[in-house]
Amino acid sequence: MSHELATVVLAVLGAVLVIVGLLFFRRPHWLLGWLKGMGVLGILLGGLYALVIAFNLSAYQTLDGLQTVATISTKREAEQIWRVTLQTGDYSSTVRTLRGDQWQMDARIIRFTGPVGWLDIAPGYRLEQLAGRYTSLEQERSAPRTVIGLSEKLRFDLWQMDQRFDLPFVEAVDGSATFMPMRDGAVFDIRLSGSGLVAVPVNDEARAAVQFWDQ
Secondary structure: OOHHHHHHHHHHHHHHHHHHHHHHHHOHHHOOOHHHHHHHHHHHHHHHHHHHHHHHHOOOEEOOOOEEEEEEEEEEEEOOEEEEEEEEOOOOEEEEEEEOOEEEEEEEEEEEOHHHHOOOOOOEEEEEEEEEEOOOHHHHHHOOOOEEEOOOOOOOOHHHHHHHHOOOOEEEEOOOEEEEEOOOOOEEEEEEEOOEEEEEEOOHHHHHHHHHHHO
16 A cells, blocks of 8 residues: 555544544543543544554655665765765755765664554655764764754654654664765665665766775
């Protein structure tokens, strides 16, 4: 199921459950004791949870197998200063300056399990940040670093909430980061699957940078 359709289904389901729960509370004589009250509360919480998932889905892009989600190209401006061009899957381009010897891309991935998984909702992803890294540990600790945010912060971030509270029916994939050396004229494709990011060198400059880096 696409994220657009899943967002509509979950939003409608959440709204209906919340409305049904509020109708119970408007007529207290319908409540037959503590158990019914807890059941109504459960309906409200379930509806609100569905609305939170739907809200987050609208901020994530559908992940269908292994796919190229971005392209990164680097151009040297000065010693350990690089102009980096990031082109994402929606064909938008961002040009920024990074400091360091390597670039690092971070993404967040959400998978769905249990009843939500039964809807066959595809995993979702967000590109979170692009940062520069130094090969020297001393520089990494003390030298100026560049970190560029790639997405807006969510008021109710399902990924962060699952990391802290281990929420039901969702799975926030951790450790979804990749990094590569920067080299003048190098171009890399960023590919993403349900398990994380992979950087693939596209041109000779990128392949040479990786070969030199591995030595």
